[in-house]
Amino acid sequence: MPAAETKTRVANWLEERLGLAAVRELMAHKTVPVHSSSLWYYFGGITLFLFGIQVATGMLLMLYYRATTTEAYESVQFIMTRVEFGWLIRSIHSWAANLMIFTAFVHMFSVVFLHSYRRPREMTWWSGIVLLGLAMAFGFSGYLLPWNKVSYFATKVGADVASSIPWMGQALGRFLRGGEDVAGATLTRFFAFHVVILPATTIFLLLFHLVLVQKHGMSTPPWIGVNGARQMPFFPNFFLRELMAWYGALALLGVLAALVPWELGEKADPFAPAPAGIRPEWYFLAEFYTLKLIPNHVLGIEGELMGIFGFALLALWWVLLPLWAVNRNGMIRVRLVTGIGVLLMAYLITFSLLGYFL
Amino acid sequence: MNWLLGGGFTGSVLSFLYPVLRFVNPPAVPEASVNEVNAGKVAELKPNSAKMVKFGARPALLIRVNETEWRAFSAICTHLNCTVQFHEAKHQIWCACHNGLYDLNGQVVSGPPPKPLEEFAVHIRGEEIVIARRA
Numbered sequence: 001m002p003a004a005e006t007k008t009r010v011a012n013w014l015e016e017r018l019g020l021a022a023v024r025e026l027m028a029h030k031t032v033p034v035h036s037s038s039l040w041y042y043f044g045g046i047t048l049f050l051f052g053i054q055v056a057t058g059m060l061l062m063l064y065y066r067a068t069t070t071e072a073y074e075s076v077q078f079i080m081t082r083v084e085f086g087w088l089i090r091s092i093h094s095w096a097a098n099l100m101i102f103t104a105f106v107h108m109f110s111v112v113f114l115h116s117y118r119r120p121r122e123m124t125w126w127s128g129i130v131l132l133g134l135a136m137a138f139g140f141s142g143y144l145l146p147w148n149k150v151s152y153f154a155t156k157v158g159a160d161v162a163s164s165i166p167w168m169g170q171a172l173g174r175f176l177r178g179g180e181d182v183a184g185a186t187l188t189r190f191f192a193f194h195v196v197i198l199p200a201t202t203i204f205l206l207l208f209h210l211v212l213v214q215k216h217g218m219s220t221p222p223w224i225g226v227n228g229a230r231q232m233p234f235f236p237n238f239f240l241r242e243l244m245a246w247y248g249a250l251a252l253l254g255v256l257a258a259l260v261p262w263e264l265g266e267k268a269d270p271f272a273p274a275p276a277g278i279r280p281e282w283y284f285l286a287e288f289y290t291l292k293l294i295p296n297h298v299l300g301i302e303g304e305l306m307g308i309f310g311f312a313l314l315a316l317w318w319v320l321l322p323l324w325a326v327n328r329n330g331m332i333r334v335r336l337v338t339g340i341g342v343l344l345m346a347y348l349i350t351f352s353l354l355g356y357f358l
Numbered sequence: 359m360n361w362l363l364g365g366g367f368t369g370s371v372l373s374f375l376y377p378v379l380r381f382v383n384p385p386a387v388p389e390a391s392v393n394e395v396n397a398g399k400v401a402e403l404k405p406n407s408a409k410m411v412k413f414g415a416r417p418a419l420l421i422r423v424n425e426t427e428w429r430a431f432s433a434i435c436t437h438l439n440c441t442v443q444f445h446e447a448k449h450q451i452w453c454a455c456h457n458g459l460y461d462l463n464g465q466v467v468s469g470p471p472p473k474p475l476e477e478f479a480v481h482i483r484g485e486e487i488v489i490a491r492r493a
Contacts (some may be wrong), residue, residue: 174384273441292470335389
């Protein structure tokens with residue numbers, strides 16, 4: 001049978017069973033607006049790519065990792081020193097996690113500055129914000145898994161912040177720790193959160209987010225308008241450019257993992273004092289430094305409680321952005337939102353730097 | 359009919375969720391109540407130095423202030439649960455997590471801790487040091 005005929009028969013066989021013509025049709029008509037800010041469209045895809053790297057390297061690490069207080073540190077040490085390319089897989093996992101949160105933040109702020117959260121994309125914004133929260137939960141739960149000193153105290157502080165929430169805090173703290181203190185039960189829980197509960201929730205929400213992006217298409221900034229921008233076919237033009245961005249991210253990951261391998265630190269000791277210079281991962285530094293600055297009592301209320309209340313209000317206000325960004329006439333408050341976005345970004349960058357260096 | 363079907367469905371969902379919610383809530387494991395521990399020998403600590411001692415499941419900080427004066431506190435910072443340490447140069451108790459400082463009576467000097475450290479009594483019995491929860 002000639003090759004061309006075989007190919008046609010295979011294609012027909014697949015078409016009958018999978019209905020690929022509909023997918024081809026969709027790909028042929030999907031376009032991406034081209035304008036001066038099109039560069040920011042790539043960051044959602046880069047975040048997705050880094051999530052894929054996380055899943056792949058995480059599955060590999062699970063082949064050796066043991067989630068008990070007596071074995072966790074030693075198993076990570078074993079991965080890094082005895083397993084072939086173990087240092088590389090673990091470093092890529094850790095670096096990709098940090099880069100993923102960074103690109104997720106870039107993606108979020110690009111959505112703010114291009115005002116892509118506006119009608120009818122409110123649900124896309126909300127699902128994206130929950131995904132960012134899940135990414136940070138991945139970071140928080142994964143941070144404890146090597147069971148080193150820094151991660152142990154970071155988890156103690158994080159769980160205690162949760163315990164300080166009025167009414168439900170104690171129950172939430174116990175739920176996170178699996179008991180009264182950060183111990184073996186916490187490690188087991190965090191491992192379960194990190195490798196089962198969070199990935200399952202993330203994949204479900206990610207599909208929802210992607211379906212919405214597909215349904216509404218790429219947003220065009222209000223100052224350009226839907227008809228003002230030239231369109232680029234998604235496939236292959238945008239897709240190939242996105243692929244180049246993924247290669248760039250992969251190259252950066254390789255360089256970071258090879259030149260700055262992720263350190264393991266010292267094994268956690270629940271009876272040792274918190275080491276000097278202790279600080280959380282960079283994406284919690286702004287909150288960490290703010291908590292450091294708040295006096296022990298503000299207006300008769302414990303400073304810590306005041307800080308948590310402030311962060312909760314700020315987060316809620318940010319989540320509700322699509323609602324307050326529109327004035328009574330249904331017009332976007334472009335300057336207000338951009339100004340607030342710049343202020344929030346300035347706060348996060350400044351306080352993170354202060355938290356890192358002071 | 360809709361009410362009946364809707365109510366039945368909601369009821370069945372709640373009956374699945376309730377055991378799950380109860381399951382993820384960790385059961386209270388009773389801890390052996392510790393009121394007194396042996397903290398080592400007098401000769402082990404020089405004046406103006408300190409050491410960590412296991413007080414049940416939690417750390418305690420034993421400080422030898424000078425030849426005759428001893429202090430002991432729960433080493434759990436009252437701010438966010440970190441473990442404090444003795445700062446020899448400052449002659450104070452310091453929490454590295456959020457820079458909380460306490461004096462040698464456990465009182466807050468500066469930083470975010472909202473309450474003093476819990477103080478334990480120190481008893482010297484011959485060469486042995488015993489720290490005990492205050493009544």
